[in-house]
Amino acid sequence: MSRLASRTALVTGAASGIGLAVATRFAREGARVVIADRDADAARTAVDRLSAELGEGTAYALTMDISSEPAVEAGYAELAEAGWTPDVVVANAGVQLFGQDAKIADLDLAVWQRTVDVNLTGTMLTVKHAVRAMLASGGGSIILTGSPTGLTGEGNDFTSYSTTKAGIHGLTRTVAAAYAKDGIRVNAVIPGYTETPLVTSISDDPEERAAIVGRIPLGRPGTPADVEGVMVFLASDDAAFATGALFRVDGGMTSL
Template sequence: MGRLDGKTAFITGAANGIGYAVAARFGAEGARVAVADRDADAAAKAVARIGDRARAVTVDIADETAVAAAFADLAAAGWAPDTVVANAAVQLLGQDAQVADLDVDVWRRTIDVNLTGTFLTVKHAVRTMLKYGGGSIILTGSPTGLSGEGNEFAAYSTSKAGIHGLTRTTAAAYAPNGIRVNTVVPTYTETGLVTTLSDDPEARAAIISRIPLGRPGTPADVEGIMVFLAGDESAFATGGLFAVDGGMTAL
């Protein structure tokens, strides 16, 4: 038996990186997995790798009509999710900057996807879970939203700080309805989101030097805590921030 037998999960940004790793692990643990991504081809390829317990959902999380339709279509197909991982995000490296140098269009694009997109995902996850008996919502945060670690990325850091606040308010509001909401905080994780940093030896070494365990994170490092928060073992956990950051936020 898997730890997530009987669960149905909806995971955004699940075609690649952390989202894909979590989707594949959830499938291996017995869950049905809706692989949500705005890249339809990449989502289809991810589903092919995960297997017949997965299905692709093409959605732009910054578009409320699209998000609402995705949840409605899943419910109509008997796939109303009891687990939602709001993971999709952008980090506009080379464009994001300290606040005095930040272009407003870069700010808006980052906030539209990372914060508004997460809000819309959570909003329609809650609406679905209110109809179907509760569930677990997991948001992907960042150390940049907790400390000065992201001082060069004002838009990204602010978006992640907002996500941490959204977790607390939503958890408090819907605990009586059996809906749990938590945030996982990975460290610098080498995925396609951060190739600008990972391809720069000096920048990469500087970041790793601030991680006490001495290495970057990998998508696989995040799977276990996500499984825990999705499953019944974490039934009393809500409103929390779960750091999987190699000790970065302990400094």
């Protein structure tokens, strides 16, 4: 379990859910991990847990609002000063405004703007400053978190979320092509229906869950472990020839 030895990885939205699972797996694979999140207490708790399991110096807590460029720039500067400049960046942080996002005729502009600010602009800023850091250090791997709703029309009740995820898929390809010769690889992982505490708390209707799972060819929901394994691959040298790709981790759901 040392595929990421000698690497430093920044994971945004890493205090919970898929982000925390990925950061934990990275640390267990030998990486030093930056737990970046808006929730400072939750980030600190995650760092304490990883430090207790794997030793001091394993993780670093970074409070960062990705929707603010001054905050993102300051975050990367803090890491550089502390000796934690990342060579792997997972742009995972995002929002899905359940009960607010809607079909476009019913969509409030403020909901659209908030989703775009975090999911698309925030991801862009995370990637922008990751690229700047990697240009100075000689390259690295950037991984974005997409969604099947950015590929299909299935998320039509979530106009803002689905549109921003489609934008993330485009951003992945654009940045990958622009910086491949600089040794910077950029890929996206597209998790399907994945059971996290947030998802299960929002979608606790057994019939609704059964209907979703029934559309997954592998016959089960995804887990954070399914996603983290693909991200470890993309962060490692095993993926040295992979860039500009969208890796679907959805049990075959979007293959239908």
